Amino acid sequence: MSRKPVSACRLTAGQTHKLARCGYETVGDLEYVTVAELSKELEIGEEEAAQILRQIKDDSSSGVESSTVFSGLRREEQLHSLSTLTRDFDELLGGGIEPRKLTEFCGAPGAGKTQLAMQLSVNCQLPHAFGGLAGQVVYIDTEGSFMADRFKEIAEHTRSELQPRASRRRKKQAALPSVEEMLEGVHVFRVHNYIEQIAVLNALPAFQIDHPQVKLVVIDSIAFHFRADFHDMGLRTRLLNGAAQQLLSLATQHNIVVLITNQMTTTIKDGTATLIPALGETWAHACTTRVVLAFDGDTRSASLFKSPSLPEGSIHYSVTAGGVRSVRGAAGPSSQTPSSSSTSSTAATAAAAATTAKRRHEHS
Numbered sequence: 001m002s003r004k005p006v007s008a009c010r011l012t013a014g015q016t017h018k019l020a021r022c023g024y025e026t027v028g029d030l031e032y033v034t035v036a037e038l039s040k041e042l043e044i045g046e047e048e049a050a051q052i053l054r055q056i057k058d059d060s061s062s063g064v065e066s067s068t069v070f071s072g073l074r075r076e077e078q079l080h081s082l083s084t085l086t087r088d089f090d091e092l093l094g095g096g097i098e099p100r101k102l103t104e105f106c107g108a109p110g111a112g113k114t115q116l117a118m119q120l121s122v123n124c125q126l127p128h129a130f131g132g133l134a135g136q137v138v139y140i141d142t143e144g145s146f147m148a149d150r151f152k153e154i155a156e157h158t159r160s161e162l163q164p165r166a167s168r169r170r171k172k173q174a175a176l177p178s179v180e181e182m183l184e185g186v187h188v189f190r191v192h193n194y195i196e197q198i199a200v201l202n203a204l205p206a207f208q209i210d211h212p213q214v215k216l217v218v219i220d221s222i223a224f225h226f227r228a229d230f231h232d233m234g235l236r237t238r239l240l241n242g243a244a245q246q247l248l249s250l251a252t253q254h255n256i257v258v259l260i261t262n263q264m265t266t267t268i269k270d271g272t273a274t275l276i277p278a279l280g281e282t283w284a285h286a287c288t289t290r291v292v293l294a295f296d297g298d299t300r301s302a303s304l305f306k307s308p309s310l311p312e313g314s315i316h317y318s319v320t321a322g323g324v325r326s327v328r329g330a331a332g333p334s335s336q337t338p339s340s341s342s343t344s345s346t347a348a349t350a351a352a353a354a355t356t357a358k359r360r361h362e363h364s
């Protein structure tokens with residue numbers, strides 16, 4: 001039974017206070033407490049009670065770890081970043097999207113968030129020699145915008161653009177996955193409300209154990225179910241903080257890249273309306289890196305606004321039939337089911353369904 005104090009766990013001050021008031025002082029005191037019991041005793045909702053127990057379990061199982069700067073640097077050197085396959089974008093991000101961090105892409109409708117998320121879901125499956133992670137993808141689709149047909153199109157284009165280089169290399173490690181393999185390599189979770197979204201996030205650690213080949217987790221978008229009809233802002237903040245902590249812990253434990261898309265919202269400052277990323281200040285702190293996508297004349301721009309190690313900057317990119325591409329030059333890098341009502345399917349299943357639906361449509 002752990003004697004670790006509850007106050008040492010990553011809970012809000014209010015939660016720690018309520019636990020103390022009800023006599024829960026150590027992690028061990030909560031070992032056999034159920035969600036329903038805690039909810040009743042602390043007079044909080046079951047979701048929050050579940051989040052508290054989960055957090056305490058996470059914090060007690062992982063313990064407090066330290067590492068030297070030297071070992072941290074060595075680990076970072078050994079880990080691969082995920083390439084966007086566009087030189088400018090990779091340069092902006094210091095070589096690609098880093099694992100073990102939360103990277104957020106924000107933008108107005110149509111700015112290219114979903115296109116970029118789909119492109120990166122293709123890139124993730126490429127070998128390291130092509131800027132990929134040779135891994136699979138979990139794609140949490142909150143808006144219903146993951147289009148299997150479009151993903152297939154991006155996979156086909158990307159593969160055929162890289163094929164000449166792959167043929168020259170001949171090494172087994174540089175072999176490109178087939179389009180079918182790439183479709184099979186994306187596990188899509190369609191979530192219809194914030195409860196399903198939280199449930200899928202809760203189920204991810206177990207899913208990861210069954211699917212250790214997953215190297216990228218996408219949430220497109222984090223904001224969708226937390227903006228519409230969400231009146232309890234305190235609950236929203238707690239749920240989002242919990243989500244960020246869960247994602248970060250998954251990312252660091254398994255060296256995963258986490259890609260989050262976010263919407264923009266209007267704020268009035270000094271009488272002027274300005275577009276800012278949705279979900280407020282607390283969420284802004286939760287993300288390690290934040291990039292804002294926008295329209296800029298005929299092209300699109302990506303601006304790095306927040307990074308712990310990189311300077312701010314902007315680049316241009318375009319969305320083509322082949323996916324996200326540089327406007328400057330050719331593409332190419334410089335070198336089971338959770339217990340919720342939402343279901344996971346691979347992109348291949350969705351693509352097959354889309355093809356069948358299309359055929360039916362053509363025959364009708």
Ligand SMILES: Nc1ncnc2c1ncn2[C@@H]1O[C@H](COP(=O)(O)OP(=O)(O)OP(=O)(O)O)[C@@H](O)[C@H]1O
Nearest residue numbers: 107108109110111112113114115116145319320321
């Ligand atoms: N096959 C294609 N060829 C060229 N451009 C395309 C293609 N498919 C999509 N696009 C471009 O991508 C845009 C949609 O981008 P995307 O779906 O990524 O927007 P988003 O930022 O995710 O928006 P939202 O906030 O509404 O989800 C389209 O308006 C179009 O300009």
Ligand SMILES: [Mg+2]
Nearest residue numbers: 113114145220
């Ligand atoms: Mg989108």
